Amino acid sequence: MAEKPLYVDISEKILSSIEQRNFNENSSLPSERALCERYHVSRSTIRQALNHLKFNGYIYTVQGKGTFVKPIVYEQNLFKFYSFTDELRNKNINVSNVIIGHELVSINDVLASKLGRKCNEIFHKIIRLRFADSCPIMIETIYLPQNRFYHIEIGKIEKGSMASYLTKKYDLQLDRVVETFRPVLPRYWQCDLLKISSKDPCTMLERFSYENDILIQYTVSIIRGDKYIFKTDLSRNYLGNNLPL
Template sequence: MEKAIYHNIYDNLRKEILSEKYKKGEKIQSERKLMEKYGVSRTTIRQALFYLQQDGYIYKIQGKGNFVSSKLINQNLNKFYSFSNEVNKAGKTPTSVLISYKMQDCDSRLSEIFGINEGSKLYNIKRLRLIDGSPAMLEETFIPEYRFKNFPVDDLNNIQMYEIFKEKYNVSFSSAQERFKPIKAETKEDIKHLNIKKNDIVIEIVRKTYELNKVIEYTISHVKNDVFSYTVNLNL
């Protein structure tokens, strides 16, 4: 019975958030007011709020209360995807800002990742990715110069990187591997470009993209924790 009660409260609050009765960043009613509204215990209210937080609808600020999160973009991880395509599918506008671009020598770690000799040339591209003009993700991409000679970095302002790979370099993607990990934002770049505070949690995504059995792209992304939710289908 108690489980059904907090599920009902969860559903009611979720509907109010989705209908925008509560706006993004707005504080929802206090635990005490919710207790009075639904005639239940604080424990039951906290259960409902816990699951709303787990599902990304609200976030809690200690001593201040619970606030409505940005609407998350659900990302299905069962197939190859790109940032721009997923944001477009959600009805939002993706844009990118080029932060830096340089050629660098391949060190021992990157040599192992790409399977090329140390000292080989790599392009290093840092970009800020935005959704409807708001910072969402900071990414650093490495691609090997031997595969992407004279890479047209200026085209990244108007064309997706993967489109450049396919159209200019005839890349045939075979697979991609990603690793996800929550980390604390500690670098000045993260704090500045993502407009967050030191030690805020971001999601680090490390991607290796393959053409046949060769890594042709290695990207490290730091994503704000209120942008995406992730779905994986598990077959039995």
Template sequence: MINKNSPIPIYHQLEEYIKQLIDSGQLVPGDILPSEREYSDKYGISRMTIRQAIINLVNERYLYRVKGKGTFVMEKKFEQDLQGLTSFTEDMKARGMKASSKLIKFKIIPAHLKLAKSLDIQEHDPVYEIVRIRLAEEIPMALERTYISANLVQGLTEEIVQNSLYKYIEDTLHMKIASGTQIIEAAIANEQEVKYLDISDKSPIMLMERSSKLDDQTIFEVVKSSYRADRYKFMIDLKRF
């Protein structure tokens, strides 16, 4: 594993070895690594060299440290492609994972002026307000607040919104979801996000606001989501014009 005659620095060799263990599944999220002394005794290398390798892996977010407890394997982040409009359920299903929701709020409210403009409806028109915790393999990933015109999308129930809204809209109501616009920004978790996402106070999160349209360009939903920054990342391919 460690070749002291190699021109490759020893700390880098150790980094790559630990990465291989993680990528191959021999080390899984939550596993604790051997101590610096154990690595030193096993491979005959200095603790300073081991410390450098560990620091680099922490900075690359392969590992994380807990004071007084040790160094652990970091949970892998879920990557979402921003070029396609998919629901959370569809996104998790494509990864072979079980998606679920915990319903926090489901009610009809009168649209205030800002919300009415966002949905292109009249002020005081009825709007479904749906607040859900979105989970992947029972792990909280996002706190999602969805607003949908009740005159446009009719017949929603608590049972439907705990599964896939998009599936209901397309398969039951036979509406074609066509496009969406998303805005993403970084923020610090508020009290509600800390509570529902099971994260520490002042943890970083990613705020996403999406406006989605049907194929006739009718806006059918506005979604405001708070994603755990330690669990999720977004990806987009860029082309030079």
């Protein structure tokens, strides 16, 4: 096995310091000279290490000012069922929620048509603000039919995963999920909660979750575009001969 280049080893040490929050987002890294003294390597090695980190999206440079830590962006792979809470906690990221509102609503004809339900059916409507390492990431508006989920313990879904809660309490067994994505600009009340401006782009995610081919949960999420991205990985084996040009 080939020996790891020295600059890669140094870049991993710098990245470890970033991941351990020794440097805040958009804060400047020490100068090249200071890094040379810290890691006992030449300036050319430090420059290679910094270029490696820059290429991989961890840092950025500002002409005449220095090198800075790039804001963290969380990534979600789309080729499987996923839970926001579980996915981020598996990456050692602290996830927390704040319930903005919970009420029982009678759905109107527009929402009933979207959900394939009868007008005036009673649903739980839950709005929650979601955080990753204390940074607001998304606002979720969740609709759950009361005839399937009679009582929702708000304290439990504020502290943990809603998917886990519904599975344990109501034996929810999802067999299909359909998601749509579209770019949007946030409304003013959403800006206040997400700590962004009205010009910062977001992703609106609509999620339709089915149990035995019956729509059982509808969620609309407004997600910060600078903090959370969705990824799909297409392979030749999966696509067959229908390769995109």
